[in-house]
Amino acid sequence: MEKREFEPNHALGVRISNLERRTLCEMVSELCGQIRDEVGAAGYRGGVYPDNISLDEDGGVGLGAAKDGDWEGQELDFLAPELYWHGERSPRADVYSLGMLLYYGINSAQRPFHKSGVEKARERRLNGEHFAPPKAAGRRLGEIIAKATSFKPSERYSDVTELKAMLESIISNHYLSGEPSAETVFNKSEEELSQVERMMVSILAREDKNEDTAEDEPEAESEESAEETVPDTEHGEEDTAAPSDTEEETDAEEAAADEDEQTALSGSESDARAYPPPEPERDFRVEIPVLTEEKNPELAPVRVKSAKQKKRERQRAIRRRARRRQRNFLFFVAAICVLVILVAVVWGRMHPTELSFSEPTPVPTPAPTKAPITIIATPEPLATSEPTSEPVREHRYEFVRDDVSWARAAEICRQMGGYLVTVNDRAEFDRIVEMAASSNTPNIWVGCHRENGELVWESGETVDFYYWDEANGEPSGWDSYDNIPEDYVMLWYHNGWYYNDNRNDPAGDYPAIYGGTIGFVCEYDS
Numbered sequence: 001m002e003k004r005e006f007e008p009n010h011a012l013g014v015r016i017s018n019l020e021r022r023t024l025c026e027m028v029s030e031l032c033g034q035i036r037d038e039v040g041a042a043g044y045r046g047g048v049y050p051d052n053i054s055l056d057e058d059g060g061v062g063l064g065a066a067k068d069g070d071w072e073g074q075e076l077d078f079l080a081p082e083l084y085w086h087g088e089r090s091p092r093a094d095v096y097s098l099g100m101l102l103y104y105g106i107n108s109a110q111r112p113f114h115k116s117g118v119e120k121a122r123e124r125r126l127n128g129e130h131f132a133p134p135k136a137a138g139r140r141l142g143e144i145i146a147k148a149t150s151f152k153p154s155e156r157y158s159d160v161t162e163l164k165a166m167l168e169s170i171i172s173n174h175y176l177s178g179e180p181s182a183e184t185v186f187n188k189s190e191e192e193l194s195q196v197e198r199m200m201v202s203i204l205a206r207e208d209k210n211e212d213t214a215e216d217e218p219e220a221e222s223e224e225s226a227e228e229t230v231p232d233t234e235h236g237e238e239d240t241a242a243p244s245d246t247e248e249e250t251d252a253e254e255a256a257a258d259e260d261e262q263t264a265l266s267g268s269e270s271d272a273r274a275y276p277p278p279e280p281e282r283d284f285r286v287e288i289p290v291l292t293e294e295k296n297p298e299l300a301p302v303r304v305k306s307a308k309q310k311k312r313e314r315q316r317a318i319r320r321r322a323r324r325r326q327r328n329f330l331f332f333v334a335a336i337c338v339l340v341i342l343v344a345v346v347w348g349r350m351h352p353t354e355l356s357f358s359e360p361t362p363v364p365t366p367a368p369t370k371a372p373i374t375i376i377a378t379p380e381p382l383a384t385s386e387p388t389s390e391p392v393r394e395h396r397y398e399f400v401r402d403d404v405s406w407a408r409a410a411e412i413c414r415q416m417g418g419y420l421v422t423v424n425d426r427a428e429f430d431r432i433v434e435m436a437a438s439s440n441t442p443n444i445w446v447g448c449h450r451e452n453g454e455l456v457w458e459s460g461e462t463v464d465f466y467y468w469d470e471a472n473g474e475p476s477g478w479d480s481y482d483n484i485p486e487d488y489v490m491l492w493y494h495n496g497w498y499y500n501d502n503r504n505d506p507a508g509d510y511p512a513i514y515g516g517t518i519g520f521v522c523e524y525d526s
Contacts, residue, residue, distance in 0.1 A: 003034055004060035012053045016101070017109040021141065024105045025167045028098050030061045032164035035094055041159045044089035048097035049078040050104065077111050078104075081126045082153055085306070085480070091159035098163060099148025099156075102141070107134040127306050140170050307473060308481050314494050315442070315513055322440040322517070394525075397421065399435045401519040405505035406488035409445045410458055413522035420447030421521040422459040429467060432521055433497045443506075445520035448489035450501075455489070459523070469498035479503060490518075 019027065031053070035045040047066030051074050054062040069087075071079055078100045080093035104111065112131035113121035125131065128151040133142035144166050150156050157163045400412070410420045423429050423446055436444045447458035455463045468474045472494065478485050486501040494500075507514040 003030070004054065004056065004062040006052070006062035006064035007054040007056060008064075010054040010056045010062075012050045012055045014050070014109040015055070016050050016105040017107075019105055021106065021137070022171060024102065025141070025171055027055065027061055028102055029164050029167040029171070031063060031098060031101075032160040032167070034061070034063055035160050036164070041161050042091060044091060045094050046083075046089070046097070047075070048094060048101060049075050050101070050109075053101075076122055077125075079126075080153070081128065081151060084126050088153070090153065092153040092156045094160055095148050095157045095163050096150075096153075098160065099145050102137075102145050103133060103149060106137045106141070106145070127309065144170070306480075311472065312513060315517070318442040318493055319517060322442065325440055396524040397431070397435065398522045398524070399439065399519060400522065401439055401441050403507035403511075403515055403518045404520070405508065406445050406449065406490075406502075407504055409520035410447065413447075413458075413520070416522055416524075418522040418524040419458045420445060421523040422447050422457045422461050423465055424461065425465055426467075429465070429497075432491060435521065436491060436493075436497070436519065439519065441517065441519040442493040443502075443514065443518045444491040445518070446489055446491060447523075448499075450485075450487035467497075467499050469494055469500055474499065475501040477501065484509075 016024070031048065035048075039045045045063075045066060047064055052064035052066075054060075054064075067075065071084070076084070078097045080088075080096035082088040082090075083093045111121055111125075113124045113129070115121075116124060130151075131149075133145040133149075135142075137145055144163075148156055148163060157166070398416070398418070400409075402409075404412070406420075413420050421428075421432060423432060432444065432446070436442075448455055448463060449458075450456075457463055469492075475489075476486060484503050486503055488504055489499055489501055491497055492500045503509060507518050
């Protein structure tokens with residue numbers, strides 16, 4: 001194939017599924033050479049996906065420009081996982097994209113996990129879920145696709161030069177030509193064939209030779225083949241130039257071949273009829289190739305969970321524990337109520353004369369309030385240090401459980417005459433944690449947020465106390481799943497209480513995850 005400039009009018013797209021396996025491998029081999037010539041063996045090129053590849057009527061291949069980031073659309077479906085998650089640009093990332101190109105062309109223009117939908121399929125692949133090469137690839141090409149698309153970069157081919165060499169090997173050795181070999185008939189190497197399977201491959205090749213016309217020179221047969229097919233006549237090298245004289249000789253050869261096949265079938269322990277030889281459709285003249293290169297190792301499935309998945313699993317576990325404790329508490333209260341009622345009934349039956357009735361004292365009905373939230377607990381003011389000559393500033397805290405955004409929580413606190421809590425030291429941090437833990441609320445807004453990239457408190461005080469969940473990469477600054485900034489700070493529980501930055505309204509964006517888990521603390525100065 002000839003190198004051309006990328007032509008949008010000849011973009012490959014889904015036409016890749018119409019290419020034969022050999023043509024597809026030749027095209028990918030050509031792309032390997034173009035990438036190596038452009039960026040070198042140790043460089044990264046990118047931009048490898050069907051809509052960015054042109055293939056014209058003359059077989060010219062062109063590769064369009066690549067992006068440095070902000071990948072979208074089809075390019076995401078061919079992007080290497082380490083490039084998506086960590087921005088690692090290496091030759092192995094190009095190898096992955098080329099391997100995905102082979103998979104896509106062999107699999108009728110279908111991506112891995114395509115039955116799950118576009119977004120879910122993309123997420124499963126980028127998170128390292130294992131997928132096998134298409135069955136239509138055959139064994140040798142399937143091994144190349146599996147190695148090139150391995151989730152771990154270290155398990156792939158080191159660069160496009162190595163991938164190109166492997167593709168040229170199977171092209172030149174006719175593994176993709178459809179000829180009757182161990183690879184094409186039984187999907188095995190020649191060394192793995194049983195005695196019956198070897199006999200079938202030999203019969204297929206011999207039947208193809210018998211179909212040659214009288215003008216063609218017959219192939220020289222081995223002594224063993226001559227003894228099997230023409231037991232009574234010498235058929236050495238001196239007679240190889242003579243064609244068959246009569247139909248009787250051809251019929252005799254076919255009958256002898258059938259007799260050999262029946263003999264092999266009857267002497268085998270396995271039922272050879274489970275492998276009927278296909279009807280020959282092409283002229284098989286090339287000898288069966290023997291694999292000389294070392295086979296690729298089996299690729300173990302990789303199961304890698306992203307930080308986002310781990311975070312969601314932890315949050316689900318927290319919610320399950322919270323619901324379980326809440327149910328246990330309700331059962332306990334219900335049992336106490338039933339016990340009190342039983343005691344009252346028994347007491348009333350034992351002491352009927354001691355019961356007296358009087359007119360009930362009217363109780364004034366309080367006026368309804370218009371508070372938009374539910375107050376879970378109002379702790380006592382935090383104890384201050386030893387008194388000094390200056391007035392001591394005391395604080396009062398009010399805990400509220402409500403699935404609101406950070407901005408809404410700050411507005412509610414201001415309307416109530418306070419502000420979202422400011423955490424100045426570990427003692428105050430522990431007090432807020434105690435309030436949150438007693439209400440089974442794993443996510444608590446505090447008054448810290450970013451302005452122009454700097455963390456500030458709502459109260460205007462200096463931010464000098466932190467307790468971030470550094471083991472899980474906090475503060476992250478942005479959500480790696482959808483690139484939304486995380487500029488608002490909350491306390492969250494993950495094997496202990498820590499700071500975590502988050503988006504403004506996580507409960508609104510992900511109600512299934514954050515619904516019923518958010519609260520906030522208002523602080524008041526006395």
